[in-house]
Amino acid sequence: MQYQLDNSLKLEVMEKGKGRIMEISSLIHMAGSNFAYPYDANTLHIKLKTKTNDVQEIYLIHGDPYDYREVIPLGSGMSSVWEWQHSRDRMKKVGTDGVYDFWLVELKLSHKRLRYAFLLESFGQSYLFYEGKTVLIDGKDDPRLNKPLNFFCYPYIRWNDLYRTPDWVKDTIWYQIFPERFANGDTSNDPKDAKSWKEPLESGRDHYGGDLQGVIDRLDYLSELGINGIYFTPIFHSNSNHKYDTIDYKRIDPHFGDTKTLQELVEKAHQRGIKVMLDIVFNHCGFYFDKFQDVIEKGEASAYKEWFHIKNFPVYDKKRPLTSSKKLNYETFAFTPTMPRLNTQNPEVKEYLLDIIRYWSDIAPIDGWRLDVANEVDHQFWREFRRVVKEKNPQAYIVGEVWHDASAWLMGDQFDGVMNYPLNTAIVDFFAKDTIDATQFAHEVNAINFRYPKQVNASMYNLLDSHDTARFLNQADENKGRLKLAYLFLLTQTGSPSIYYGDEVGMTGGQDPDCRRPMIWDKEEQDLELLAFMKKLIRIRKEHVVLRHKGELNFLPLPGHPDVLLYKRVENKDEYYILINRSSQKQDLQLPKEMCQERFYDLWCEMPMITTNSLELEPYGFFLIKRSV
Ligand code: CA
Numbered sequence: 001m002q003y004q005l006d007n008s009l010k011l012e013v014m015e016k017g018k019g020r021i022m023e024i025s026s027l028i029h030m031a032g033s034n035f036a037y038p039y040d041a042n043t044l045h046i047k048l049k050t051k052t053n054d055v056q057e058i059y060l061i062h063g064d065p066y067d068y069r070e071v072i073p074l075g076s077g078m079s080s081v082w083e084w085q086h087s088r089d090r091m092k093k094v095g096t097d098g099v100y101d102f103w104l105v106e107l108k109l110s111h112k113r114l115r116y117a118f119l120l121e122s123f124g125q126s127y128l129f130y131e132g133k134t135v136l137i138d139g140k141d142d143p144r145l146n147k148p149l150n151f152f153c154y155p156y157i158r159w160n161d162l163y164r165t166p167d168w169v170k171d172t173i174w175y176q177i178f179p180e181r182f183a184n185g186d187t188s189n190d191p192k193d194a195k196s197w198k199e200p201l202e203s204g205r206d207h208y209g210g211d212l213q214g215v216i217d218r219l220d221y222l223s224e225l226g227i228n229g230i231y232f233t234p235i236f237h238s239n240s241n242h243k244y245d246t247i248d249y250k251r252i253d254p255h256f257g258d259t260k261t262l263q264e265l266v267e268k269a270h271q272r273g274i275k276v277m278l279d280i281v282f283n284h285c286g287f288y289f290d291k292f293q294d295v296i297e298k299g300e301a302s303a304y305k306e307w308f309h310i311k312n313f314p315v316y317d318k319k320r321p322l323t324s325s326k327k328l329n330y331e332t333f334a335f336t337p338t339m340p341r342l343n344t345q346n347p348e349v350k351e352y353l354l355d356i357i358r359y360w361s362d363i364a365p366i367d368g369w370r371l372d373v374a375n376e377v378d379h380q381f382w383r384e385f386r387r388v389v390k391e392k393n394p395q396a397y398i399v400g401e402v403w404h405d406a407s408a409w410l411m412g413d414q415f416d417g418v419m420n421y422p423l424n425t426a427i428v429d430f431f432a433k434d435t436i437d438a439t440q441f442a443h444e445v446n447a448i449n450f451r452y453p454k455q456v457n458a459s460m461y462n463l464l465d466s467h468d469t470a471r472f473l474n475q476a477d478e479n480k481g482r483l484k485l486a487y488l489f490l491l492t493q494t495g496s497p498s499i500y501y502g503d504e505v506g507m508t509g510g511q512d513p514d515c516r517r518p519m520i521w522d523k524e525e526q527d528l529e530l531l532a533f534m535k536k537l538i539r540i541r542k543e544h545v546v547l548r549h550k551g552e553l554n555f556l557p558l559p560g561h562p563d564v565l566l567y568k569r570v571e572n573k574d575e576y577y578i579l580i581n582r583s584s585q586k587q588d589l590q591l592p593k594e595m596c597q598e599r600f601y602d603l604w605c606e607m608p609m610i611t612t613n614s615l616e617l618e619p620y621g622f623f624l625i626k627r628s629v
Contacts, residue, residue: 020122020123021123021125022050022051022054022055022120022122022123022125022127023050023051023054024127024134026049026050026051026054026100027048027049027050027118027120027129027134028048028049028050028100029046029047029048029049029118029129029152031131031152031153031154032154033407033411034047034407034410034411034451034452034453035047035048036152036154037163037412037453038157038161038162038163039106039453039454039455040162041112041157041159041162042108042109042110042112042157043106043107043108043109044106044107044109044114044154044157045104045105045106045107045453045454046060046062046091046104046105046107046116047102047103047104047450048091048103048118048129049100049101049102049103049450050100050101050103050120051099051100051101052096052097052098052099052100052101053101054101054122055101055103055120055121055122056121056122056123057090057120057121058090058091058103058118058119058120058121059088059089059090059091059118059119059140060088060089060091060105060107060116060117060118060119061086061087061088061116061117061118061119061128061145061148061151062086062087062088062089062107062114062115062116062117063084063085063086063087063114063115063116063148064085064111064113064114064115065113065114065115065148065153066113067084067085067086067111068082068083068084068085069082069083069085070082070083071083083146084146084147084148086115086145086146086148088119088140089105089107090105091103091104091105091118092104092105094446094450094552095442095446095447095449095450095553095554095555096443096446097443097444097446097447097450098439098440098443102446102447102450109157112156112157113154113155113156113157114153114154115148115149115151115152115153116148116151116152116153116154117129117130117131117145117148117151117152118130119137119140119145126138126139126140126142128142128144128145130150130151130152131150131151131152131153132150133150161412162412163411163412163453163455163456164412164455165397165416165417165455165456165458165459166368166395166396166397166416166459167395168275168367168395168397169368169397169416169417169458169459169496170458170459170494170495170496170548170549171228171542171545171548171549172228172229172275172496173226173227173228173229173491173496173497173498173499173538173541173542174227174229174230174231174277174461174496174497174498174499175222175225175227175229175230175231175498175499175501176230176231176233176463176466176467176498176499176500176501177215177230177231177232177233177501178210178233178242178467178501178516179210179211179212179214179215179232179233179235179256180207180208180209180210180241180242180243180255180256180516181208181210181241181501181516181517181518181519182210182214182215182218182501182519183210183211183214183215183217183218183519183521184197184208184209184210184211184214185211185212185213185214185215185216185217185218186211186213186214186257187209189209189211189254189255189256189257190207190209190255191207191209191255193207194207194208194209195207195208197209197518197521198518198522201513201514201516201517201518203513204241204512204513205240205241206241206513207241207255208241208518209255210256210518210519211255211256211257211261212235212252212256212257212261212262212265213257213261215230215232215265216261216264216265216268219268219269219272219274222272222274223272223274224535225499225504225531225534225535225538226535226538226539226542227274227499227538228273228274228275229274229275229276229277229367229368229496230269230274230275230276230277231277231279231368231370231461231498232276232277232278232279233279233467234246234278234279234280234281234372235252235253235256235262235278235279236248236249236250236251236252236253237249237251237252237253237254238253238286239286239288240286240338241516242467242516244281244339244372245281245284245285245286245287245288245338245339246281246285246286246289247285247286247288247289247290248289248290249280249285249353249356250356250359250360259363262363262364263363263364266364266365266366267364270365275367275368275397276364276366276367276368277366277367277368277369277370277397277399278360278366278368278369278370279369279370279371279372280356280357280369280370280371280372281372281373282342282344282353282371282372282377282381282385283333283341283342283344283372283373283374283376283377284332284333284339284340284341284342284373285339285340285342286338286339287322287337287338287339287340289340291304291307292304292307292308292340295307295308295310295315296314296315296316299313299314299315300313306343306346306348307342307343307346307348307349308330308331308340308341308342308343309330309331309340309341309343310329310330311329311330311331312329315329315330316329316330316337320337322337322338323337324336324337325337333373333376341376344377344378344381345378345380345381350381350384353381353385354384354385354388357369357385357388357389357392358388358392361389361392361393362392365393366393366396367393367395367396367397368396368397368398368399369389369396369397369398369399370399370400370401370419370461371385371398371399371400371401371415372401373401374400374401374402374409374415374418375400375401375402375403375404375406375409379408379409379414382400382409382414382415383413383414385398385414386398386413386414386415397416397417397459398414398415398416398417399415399416399417399418399419399459399461400414400415400417400418400419401418401419402418402419402421403419403421403422404421404422405422405451406418406452407451407452410452410453410456412453416456416459417456417459417460417461417495417496418460418461419461419463419466420448420460420461420462420463420495421463422444422448423445423448423460423462423495424462424463424464424465424469426441426444426445426448427464427486427489427490428464428472428475428486429441429444430565430582431472431476431482431485431486431489431582432472432475432476432477432479432482432486433475433476434563434582434583437562437563438558438561438562438563438564438565438566439557439562441565442555442565442567445553445555446555449494449553457494457495458494458495458496458549459495459496460494460495460496461495461496461498462490462493462495462496462497462498463490463497463498463500464483464486464487464490464498464500464503465500465503465515466498466500466515467500467512467515467516468512469511469515470509470510470511470514470515471500471503471507471508471509471510471515472486472500472503473503473506473507473508474508474509474510474514474515478508479620480506480527480530481619481620482582482620483503483530484530484533484620485580485581485582485620485622487499487503487534487537488537488578488580488622488624489565489578489580491537491538491540491541491547492541492547492569492576492578492624493553494548494549494551494553495549497541499534500515501519502517502519502520503534504530504531504534505520505526505527505528505530505531506520506526506527506530507519507520536604540603540604540624544576544603544626546569546570546571546574546576547569547576550569550571550574551568551569551570551571551574551576552569552570552571553567553568553569554567554568554570555567556568556592557592558589558592561587561589563581563582563583563585563587564579564580564581564582564583564587564589564617565578565579565580565582566578566579566580566592573627573629574626574627575626575627576603576624576625576626576627577595577600577623577624577625577626577627578622578623578624578625579615579617579622579623579625580622581617581618581619581620581621581622582620583619583620584619584620585619586616586617586618586619587616587617588614588615588616589614589615589616589617590613590614591611591613591614591615595611596611596612596613597610597611597612597613598610598611598627599627599628600625600626600627600628601625601626601628602623602624602625603624603625603626604622604623604624608628609625
């Protein structure tokens, strides 16, 4: 809710002649949203946005709505007077996007109910911002601070409404595998037209024979790399190599293996502490899904005609080629005829799809589900999906494919996280393409982090690239230095970082299908220096919880150095500083005062370091250092 500037208020400030007027219409807070959410059973987070550099201090005035104390008792010759018992907590400015400043306060509550308002100090004036109104007040002792009836309300922290995300996710480093292209462990199940592994990829229809046995065979490699989660793109029966057009949801694709192979894979991965996440496609099915074929065959007489979004019958003219078209008479994913949209609002379809989750959860202890085209499926379906998944495994991870602001799915009743493409875009723009500078990058990252609850940020699926994007290296003009810096950034952020198979050995490739080339296994062709870099980076992330999720993120400005990023991760006395030079030019920096002539430990070079007032950064160089205490 935004509040329009009140003209009488503006006049009042002007009459006082105190100069700048706070932009009241820029105050943004929404009760009952991700601006006011419980972090745990006794902790509330309250957030506010103000116009950048417009407000110098903010205090949250808050208390239990029913907690009054009698200050003048009855019988004293006057009517009794009761006073609201409340506290005043300073809010912290946690970042800016250059347009808004972001403020947060964490409240530890002995009670679970809250009335609250914001006391803002702006250019010598005090304002009170409460539900529906902003007023000028006479400083911190104004009597209006004691009357909470029209303050914002957080009615009650209810335990079953708490947004719980799985604990293990924030400590997980994912490795994304496109099974058809990772490793061929069983040539007996190869598609007839499978190419040999080193033949160049030519089309989106190529097959190479990769399978689940290939992944089992390479678990040593993955353990040595240090990852502890595998995300598989779909493995269920389909004719395509990507398998996003499912024919049979209860069958492992025969080219990938069978139920036993999956069970063995999950068991062996778990023995190594590696979690397994599967991809499920409920937005649409494949053209050859038996229920859709039934509708094609029987038309209006089909028992499944309500399972899809059919515009008219007959559904499909067999003479029509299965190529992209806007003239289809059934709804599809994009304009792809091989992917008819499922009607997830139909109770029969819903039950059918949810049963698939129960089915696989009983076969193997699956740790997570990645949901394809999640934003086009109804929210009600995802609420029931969450209930079914968490009944089977309360610690299962649910991550949706949503490329844009995903707040509508991240309120606690649907997903635990989403594929963080907005972060991905910012990283590509700064580290690969130079289309934004360090300040703009910091603004974008701040805005993304402020959008969601803290527990959600810790379980976001953060990535540089995937089967749906060009590889980062390709976007960075094949510059390995930039790839390393981008992964350094990703692995020193809150959230669950992912490595797309082969990035770690220097694989490249443009948009789909080129980004899905067969994995390079030949050591002669692997970039072993890059692989060693990635292993070291993963080890450092695993050793320092502050770099994973404990530390607050603060960007520090470096005026005059648009190519240099400086940020720190802080938890109490643990302070980590990361300096990154994304350019081909050496950088001579004046360090911020807090870093001058201080003792640090260089985590990368594994040696102590004492700073002066300046620092040299090599082209594509970086420092990852921790303050010594
Ligand atoms: Ca095979």
